Amino acid sequence: MAVIGLGGLGHMAVQIAHAMGSEVTVLSQTLSKKEDVLELGADHYYATSDPATFENLAGHFDLIINTVSAKIDINAYFGLLTLDGTLVNVGAPGEPLSVNVHYLIGQRRSFAGSLIGGIRETQKMLDFCAQHNIVPKIEVISADQIDEAYERVLASDVKYRFVIDISTM
Structure with a gap:
């Protein structure tokens, strides 16, 4: 699978x-986050700015999860999927993604979306993360750093992830 x-x-x-x-x-x-990627448990890391990535990985993945909230050429990634x-x-981009269905129907590929599960699914996920010591990497900021944090996100x-220390409000 790919992220x-x-x-x-x-x-x-x-x-x-x-x-x-x-x-x-x-x-x-x-490839600027290579050290982090490997530390988090990834097996492989590729730069999408390199056209060879899309050639070398064509038809490789059963599952791809797009976590990007910016507009990307989603069609380029369909070619990385296997049959089915x-x-x-x-991710939730601010503007619509354009999908060319021809990238889907020829190889019986699917395009789906997900936002969040209900209480039961969320609890299962939290339990799984606790069991496997999965935690987010965060940077705690004070309330007066919100504008700076926003610029850093951009x-x-x-x-x-930024976490605002509520005691500074």
Whole structure:
């Protein structure tokens, strides 16, 4: 399986997939987070800015989870799926993604979305994470750093979640 993006959602997806026994590949714009990727449990790491990535990994994945909340060319990733493979979108871009169905129907590929489970599913996930010592990587900030944190999010300068110390409010 592959995870697109190594941000707040992506770094958790890598840890959970690894704990579930999956061979995990991270697909990120650059290779700048390689050390983090391997520490989180990924087996492979490729830069999507390199066109060879899409050639070398064509038809490789049963499952791809897109955690990116920016607009990307989602169609480019459909070619990485196997026959009957599925790409699940969990990131929420601010503008619509354009999907070319021809990338789906020729290989019986699926495109799905997910937001969150109910209370029972959430509790199962929390229990699983506790059992496998899966925790988010966070940076605690004070309330007066919110504007700076927002700018850092836009610049992709977060590893991997900001948490606001409520006592500074």
